[in-house]
Amino acid sequence: MLTSDENDFLARVGPGTPGGEMLRRYWHPVATAKDLTDEQPTKFVRVLGEDLVLFKDKSGRVGLIGDKCPHRNASLVYGRVEERGISCAYHGWLMDCEGNIIETPPERNDAIMRNVKATAYPVQTFIGLLWAYMGPLPAPVIPHYDIWVRKDGRRKVTVRPRLDCNWLQPMENSADSAHLEILHQTSIGGDKQAVNTTRGFIDDVEMYQYHTTDWGALIKTRTYKNGKADAHPLIFPNILRVGDRTQIRVPMDDYHTHHFAVAFEPSPNGEIIEEDDLPTNVMEPFKDPVDALYPVAKFRIKEVPEQDYMAWETQGPLADRTKEHLSFADRGVVLYRKMLGESIQQVQRGEDPWGIQRDPDHATIDTNLDESLVWERVGRPAGINTETIGSTNDAP
């Protein structure tokens, strides 16, 4: 159980909040590379409580700029892109990707061009996604996790439905091992029957263990009674790698979260593949009506991702952790909260939080991907349906 202040300290993401300042030390995907086209070169995005516009100018550069024009606040989503940047539709003020105001029609106002800047953040394209950095410069680098940088395979991007709750709910779930055998019992059993709905497949598990790594991950290990074990890293602060994919949860604001998944399929013979245009798939919403919240919205709960979304969203738009009662099985959640609290305090002391990489040439970070890929194919104990998990891809 947390106090209301502790809950806000960890969960809130807006500018100036402790958690928001910590999250701004990392690069985050905010859209897919396919979201900007010549026909539709702008896109509104809300990230970490800020309303922003992504745009691709006619020289091919991508910018991320405050939605409100610095002149008189019209939205730049309707701006017209030019060679040098984006021109506000209302009176034509022209901004470049760095937020410099480079024209102020009808007059040329040097004082404004010198003294006023639009909010602007650096953007880079990586593994089929557009990534933004919204913290103080110099920016770190996007860490070279094996699953993101290995060349011997193909990647595929999936955009999951918008998650209508705070980002911490899916992240705590990623440190919550025991839910697999209960919440997902109808999806993981294959031909085997759960003993009853209360225990699901929990009695197949000998123990759950948790430890942290120096590269900024919380590893949860599940050991089954038949001696097999699997391990998954929660990559701090907002990424889960399970099996062949990463799930990246990016806060839009305190009550909504972007959810991207990037899968990696190794080439059968280790062949190096030049990837450029990554296949990108957008998932249908898991609930109806799509814009409603529980209890008006009803979730489908047949597949694993739907079951997870149901659990995360019904905890509330921002879970009230003053009303929870943690048990021994929640110790992974407690450890993750500890990492989060310590990282926020590191940022408050002017230090880098967990897992920040600043060397552009740093070695590939081994997330133990190979072992997970083998496990996905052959490692699961009898009774755990590999096919179902493989097709839904995020059971643990």
Ligand code: FES
């Ligand atoms: S409001 Fe954008 S140029 Fe006037």
Ligand SMILES: [Fe+2]
């Ligand atoms: Fe789950």
